[in-house]
Amino acid sequence: MSFIGEAFLTAAIQGLFSKLDSPELLQLLDQDERIQADLEKLQTTLMMVHAVLDDAEEKQIRNRLVRAWLDELKSFAYDIDDILDEFATEALRRKLLLETQAGSNKVWKLIPTCCTRFSPPTIKFNIMMRSKMKKINARLQFIVEQKNGLDLKENSAGRSSKFRERPTSSSVVDKTPVYGRDEDKEAIIELLLKTGSSNGGVSIIPIIGMGGVGKTALAQFVYNDDRVQGHFDLKTWVCVSQDFDVKRVTKTILLSIAAGTAVVTGDDDLNMLQVKLKQELSMKKFLLVLDDLWNENYDEWTSLRCPFDVGSPGSKIIVTTRNRSVSSIVGTLPTYSLKVLSDDASLCVFSQHSLGTNDFTAHLHLKEIGEKIVKRCYGLPLAAKTLGGLLRGKFNHSDWEDVLNCKIWDIPEKRSGIIPSLRLSYYYLPSHLKRCFAYLSLLPKDFKFSKEKIILLWMAEGFLQHENSNKQMEDFGTEYFEDLHSRSFIQQSGRDMSLFEMHDLINDLAQWAAGEICFNMENMQEVDKQRKATKKSRHFSYIRDKYDGITKFEVVYDVNNLQNFYYDGGLHDGFKTFNAFDEVKHLRTFLPLDSPESTGDDSYLTADVLGILPKLCRLRVLSLHECSILELPDATGDLRHLRYLDLSFTKIVYLPDSISNLYNLQTLNVDDCWCLKKLCSDMGNLVNLRHLKINGTKSLEEMPLRMDKLNCLRTLSNFVVGKSIGSGLGKLKSLTHLQGSLEFSKLENVTDAKDAREADLNSKGSITQLLLEWTGITDDSRKIKIQMDVLDMLRPHQNLKKLTILGYGGTRFPNWIGNFSFSSLVDLSFYNCNNCTLLPSVGQLPLLRKLGISRMTRIKSVGQEFYGDGFSMPFPSLETLCFADLQEWEVWIPLGSSQNIGGFPLLR
Structure with a gap:
């Protein structure tokens, strides 16, 4: 049984209203009055439906017809969202086309924008969208007629509404004491x-x-x-x-x-x-x-x-x-x-998570009702934790009464398989958290996941959209994640504190909440053994395996005509199994996941996956992580809704130029694609790209053209300087939102130090880790001078925490390295800087904890220049010092030989 009704719908329909009012859409609609009229009718009718959602959520508990109506409305909301996304994508395509043509042809600047409405692609698009709008409005009218027979009341605020305004909490509850054990x-x-x-x-x-x-x-x-x-x-x-x-x-x-x-x-x-x-x-x-x-x-x-x-x-x-x-x-x-907790221990768990302390001393007016709530947890600490998290920060007696008296308690557990206290905790989640939590049902039980990846997936699905806010989507994602964490829906992994997981019962709750919308092949037998992917399924995941993928899909979709299947590591002739995706052609998520014992073997599902891509034209998330593919088909560029594309650990050599048609793409991950030589010719159309992950792409020759157009880019793990015009460092100037780790490779290709100055690295205060790499050794004095000037011009912002310099060919380091103003620097490494005869003066960096110096073959003496100005204790915070492969090193002038100054007080 699905009980998510409002879970997706309130947030989803509010999102539809925002899209209907967007300036880009309104401008596009000015070009076609019939489409404009259809959308206005749609908006008016949606308002009628939205007004009864709270009442429908209450009544679906006991009324199957209301529940079925909400399921249909939920599916409709996805479909209309897809249509609005098509409008937005088309508006963006036309805008980019005009900008490109105006930039390349002065004549275009004289042509009014309105004239483009008569172009064949525009006419074709409008005809197609009129047909879709006619069908969608007819479908919505049918939904409204069904609503009229369900006696749903408008503007009936449910009891849960007061809990939806709860401010986000970033408190970590996993480290709270263990009571009663x-x-x-x-x-x-x-x-x-x-x-x-x-x-x-x-x-x-x-x-x-x-x-x-x-x-x-x-x-x-x-x-x-x-x-x-x-x-x-x-x-x-x-x-x-x-x-x-x-x-x-x-x-x-x-x-x-x-x-x-x-x-x-x-x-x-x-x-x-x-x-x-x-x-x-x-x-x-x-x-x-x-x-x-x-x-x-x-x-x-x-x-x-x-x-x-x-x-x-x-x-x-x-x-x-x-x-x-x-x-x-x-x-x-x-x-x-192991028996259930005593009432007293359960009360301590509950109060710790609701009040932040293990007793009610500061809130005696809540103790009696708190005891009644805890009795309904039946001694289960997980239930006490989640209900406590639900009431965290709520100190009004009426809020606690609402929880105690909620109708959700009365639903027999056998009807859903979910403990009532957990069901109630989900019921009171804010709507934006409900759909984020339900999406986690794609993860199998005991699966470990990173916060960053989940946030990027939520963002790709449109769960983090906010109007009139200065915050970035990733910031909202962090808040949502930490809120679910503070409510005990997510917990830190016991073995790796950088990873997270869900308790088995919470995973069951997520599956129950998601219903047919999310389908995880690994979990299909946990809640309902007969459950299969349906036309309503929008999000799909499975555990990657080397050989058994074909049999998995055969079981799930009951596929016939499987012929010549060999379980011997060879190729399969059973690729017809993926014809089952005809039933789920509206998928938004295709997400293979690593098995816990994965050894990095490639998946052999590749031919099947690539063959079905044209059928999955509504995908927002596509992962081919570790699939054994050598190339990506041009048809990938037709996935215009795509926001998240993961090709990491594949064997691809080139990205097709059609990738530049993915105007909505937010995340492109090609980490550890060792064979990748070229991203694509031109990335200037990817104006929504926020995260470009290219760590470990050692074969990459250069960056594409028009990188400077990617104004939303936040993650650029590596910038490969090419030899051709247009791939130089100067393209970084407009990328003002870069943050985290940044690597520059092939800096030897910089022929003019002004290009390094143009990058304006000093203004990018959110970059905390920087790696500068030159390849090869040079004795050319002109090139040595250029490298020295380049390094001088690449002075980073003083917020930098880690700096690594590899293969630098200059004879000395610029003065900014070691400057006291870099007070945040904690990790510094120099490797293979063979022309330098003196070490940089880094002894006065106040927070430097780790220093590595390797393969600087011309260093013969280390002395006062290494320690700094001599007026204060050098290396006050250094804990780790590593020298390696300094073949000509002869003399180390010790501290105190000329001044009575100590040093290295924390070296260990």
Whole structure:
């Protein structure tokens, strides 16, 4: 059952109103009165529908007809949004065409803009859009007629409305205390610290409890305890989940404990993996946590645990599970049953997340009603956390009463499979957070994700659009993400604090909230075993695998005529399976995801994916990450709605010039495309591009023409200076929003230092990391002089935190390097600067913590010039100092030889 009604609709329809009122659209409509009339009619009718959304959301709880009406309206909202996006894209195309023609032909400047309305492409577009508008208005009229039979009231503000104005919070709640688990913690630690095992092998401690009771939290609590830290030679944590496969789990364990030491390939069979795992565990006392184990097959478990007995005595495995039969199969020690929290402990969890403290001392008027709310959490800490997050910052008694008395509590859990307290927390989310959260249902259970990628995906889907705001979309995305985090819908990953994940029950909640709109192939059996992608599906994801992609799509879409399928690593003749995408041709998201145990093997779904691209003409997000492709078809340029294109880790050599037709593109990721030589001839039309990720593209020859037109660009990880006219540094001047990390490659191609000055790097205060790279060694005095001038002109802003200089051919460094004004610089490296005879004077940088100097072969003496002016202690914050491959270094004049000044007080 889907219960998202208003989740997408209020935010989505408000977005439609904004688009209908946009100046670009209004200007375009002036050229066709019939289309203008149709859109005005659409806007008026939408207002009638929008007025009853709150009432519809309340009534859909018990009225299936209202719920079905909302589902239809939701699908319609997507379709009209696509049409409005076509209008916006066409308006932008005409604007760019006029600018280009006016710039290249003075005659065009004399031709009125209105004259372009009679061009064949314009006439063709208008005819097509009139037809679409006629159909869409007829469809909307039918929706309105259905509404009239549902007795929906206008302007009926639901109880949830007061919670939607809650200010965004950036507080981090993952580090809050763990309440009510001290006895449980001590009991598990006592078992861990005991030596030996009753059967002579590794001891296995099963922790069993219902979902949301805190099994994983308890295991993490124990895992990170100081007493446990020093007791084992190695520790590792593996999330198993429901998709149990002995080979997959074995590979995951091996990768987690042998990073950088064991070579794991996609061709390793189970026996080879277990041999390698035994080598890693042999004669070591280890602690392994197998979190969320569901497998009840004794033979499979026996196969998995074979390598573990080579460990030293005292080795332990903790298994968390919801299933008692699992614990009886795996356990060598008695099962530890984790009970629900006491009311007092639950109240502490709830108050910590709602009031920021573990008691009600400062808000006694809320204690009694808080106790009643907590009783409805039934001792589940996850429920107490999410409800507490819902009420965070709300101190009015009426707000808490609304939560306690909400009708959502009354829906039986069996009707949705979702704990009522979690359902309620979702119900009270602001509408803009509801659709962002529901979108996360594309992520499989236990999937680790980065904040940056999720924000870029939200942005591509149009979830971060705001009118009349000075904030950037990425800033709104950060606020939304942190708000979901503070409400415990998202939590930091226990192993890598830079990554995030969702609790299994929260993942179920996201799937339930998304309904048919989002389809994740990996999760299809978790909520509804019969669930399949439908015509209403707009967002699609799956886990990439090397060989089994074809069988996955066959299962999901019930595809016939699969012939000559070989599961041997060879090619398949089953490409007809993707014909199933005829049913989901309105997809906005095509998102393959990495499996947890991925070793970087390419996916062989390439031919299928590229073949269906023309059918998926409404895509906003397209990822071909690590697909084994050599080229991208020209048809990619027809995906005019596309905002996010990920080609990272592919083998492409060129991007087709048709990419320049993707006027709406916001993110282009070609990181680690080692073979990529050329982006495209001209990128000047990509005026909405905000993030160009090109790290690791070592074969890239130069930047495209008209880079200076990309005024929205925020991320430019690498700027490759070319030899041809138009690819020089001066193009950076207009890119005023650049931030984060920036690399300049092939600086030897700069022939005039004025080009470096034109880049105006000093004005770009949001760039915090800078790498300057020259390729090759030069003895040409003229070129050496140019390189010295270029480096001098590339003085960055004083906010810089990290600077790396590679291959610089000058004989000395400019004065700005080491200037005290660079007070934020913490990391500085010089590599292969072979013509320099003196080290730069960097001793007076106040916050410099890391300094590396390598392959400066003409350095013979290090002295006072290295330390600085001599008036203050040099290197006051330096912790790490590395010298490497200074082959002619003879003398280091120590500190204090001429002045009584110490130095390096923090060097370690």
